[in-house]
Amino acid sequence: MREGVVALHLRSRNPLNAFTSYVIRGQKHVLVDPGPPGRAGELLEQLSRHRISLGDIGLIVITHGHADQFGNAASLKEWTQAPVAVHELDAEYVHWGSAPVLKPVTKLGTIFRSFVRTKAVPVEPDIILYDGDKLGRYGGRGRVILTPGHTAGSISILLPDGTCIIGDLLMRGLRVGSLSYPWFAEDLSLLRESLRRIVAAGATNLLPSHGAPFSVDSLLRVFPWLESGAETSTAPELGDRGPRRPRSRRRRHPRRGGQAQNGSQESATG
DSSP, X not given: OOOEXXXXXXXXXXXXXXXXXXXXXXXXXXXXXXXXXXXXXXXXXXXXHTTOOXXXXXXXXXXXXXXXXXXXXXXXXXXXXXOEEEEGGGHHHHHHTBXXXXXXXXXXXXXXXXXXXXXXXXXXOSEEEOTTOBOGGGTOOOEEEEOOSSSTTOEEEEOTTSEEEEETSSEEXXXXXXXXXXXXXXXXXXXXXXXXXXXXXXXXXXXXXXXXXXXXXXXXXXOTHHHHOOOOOSSOOOOSOOOOOOOOOOOOOXXXXXXXXXXXXXXXXO
């Protein structure tokens, strides 16, 4: 089986609605972020175009609990029979089909906040992910890195070759070639620390949900404080409040990502 990462582009006449899902090829493929609500048909077309069979998808990973990431997860879970995995801090949002309160940190976030969908078809997470979990048990590749800031439970998936799927940790700006913080973030200081963390972990090529991939070298040119340690930013601060945790609601607790159903530890590496 040819390995690598396949980008599934859900395009739109309105560039603000464009989204990219990813498939990590392997013995069993890993689908990362099935995309915004109502666009499952487009995702199926992209999978078919890349000759990826639904039956070959062994895991669906949600990088964070926003509707544009998990909006098609219920449909894809039904069609693939693959388990859905999400970090524990964002699991409630996926379970209830709702998103945490959006906190704009850019001018565009403030302008478009009321147009962003915060509801999607709920889907029960089957696997709770934790920092450091590896996806090898599903035949895929990659290691989970907790990268909070955008949401409390945001994660990135780091592959052995340095490719890193980052969800909404960063995005492309509206100007060609530019980079931007996400429009919304629960804690901007945590987001900056998460950027440092993926750089320190060895990421070399970053794949965002919104916009084209970019290299860590280009990231360091835009945010030189990642190397110098000095924290500077033109984005507004969010204040002293930390990230919001989901309100506790009684529900069936999914199994832990690092253990098989029989309780044995995962032995495969990402």
